[in-house]
Amino acid sequence: SEGKTSFGMSIFNLSNAIMGSGILGLAYAMANTGIVLFLILLILIAVMSAYSIHLLLKSADVVGTRAYEMLGLRAYGQAGKIIAACVVTIHNIGAMSTYLYIVKIELPFVILGLLGKEKDFGGWYVDGNYLITIVSVCVILPLALMRRLGYLGYTSGVSLLCMVFFLISVIFKKFVMECPLKSIDPYSNNGNKTLDPRVMSSHINSDFMATPFTTLMRSHNDSDFIPRFIPVMISSHTAHDCREAKMFTLTPEAIYSIPIVAFAFVCHPEVLPIYTELRKPTKKRMQNVANISILAMFIMYLLTAVFGYLTFYGNVEDELLKSYSASDTLILCVRLAVLVAVTLTVPVVLFPPSSSGFCDKWHR
Incomplete structure (x- = not known):
């Protein structure tokens, strides 16, 4: 049956699925590859991601199904169905675990910073284990139990607004901070x-x-x-070097830049569920959703990497926010915004495996 999710909400959901915590490492990747080489890598991965989504949508239309398990079944039989379901589930559990780990590690430090404390004083509300349990039960679980992905478009919009705030703050800091x-x-x-x-x-x-x-x-x-x-x-660096951006460079850490950029546009497990719920679903319409989402995230990634790199140059940390002062009030707010964004991404990541044929019985 035809979906009920609007074009805009579908863009919010797919953009939220694309944008993960990897955005924090893009400035580090640029520092190790140079601006031009990084730009080439980013464009290449974005184009490959858009084209792979095109192939995925085309395959779904040819087979006549919008479920990964059924695509696997038609291609390789029952074994293909099981493999497709397992791959999607394992991939999304891995992504979810990463997001939850970030919340567990970072949220206590944000709370301590907002309270004006320098070190942990033993309160339960700065214990990562308690905090991740509370966040999971009170925020993630209710959102993950929603039957329709379209409902998550609103929370995805909030998540994207948090990351826009992050980007604006990175740009602002570039113009108010001194030499790296x-x-x-x-x-x-x-x-x-x-x-x-x-x-x-x-x-x-x-x-x-x-x-x-x-x-x-x-x-x-x-x-x-x-x-x-x-x-x-x-x-x-010397005073001369600290204002010199490198166009091309290859450091020993450059090899780590490839997976950072390569995973920047991973959203494929969420494509077919979003396609299923899209209002007036056509291949062209869903491809437009994908293209707009990828373009928007490409711009956000590029601006974050450029301004983060031009703030710290070779001194940028592998996680951009670690490069700033831990006591900076604006950065504390940015950290909190990133945690909100990461938390609201988890239900979107959880939706494909929860909506698979293996999990349908839990929704009946």
């Missing part, structure tokens, strides 16, 4: 220089991009220096 800095312990060898606090003042040169330096305190005998740890802000 690296925080290191001056007593370690993790930075470009090993600093002796006794002679620190003699080492101040063009490589040092900001203060404060580690505060030095003397003991009672006035002979030993006791360092009070205040992170020393030292650039890993």
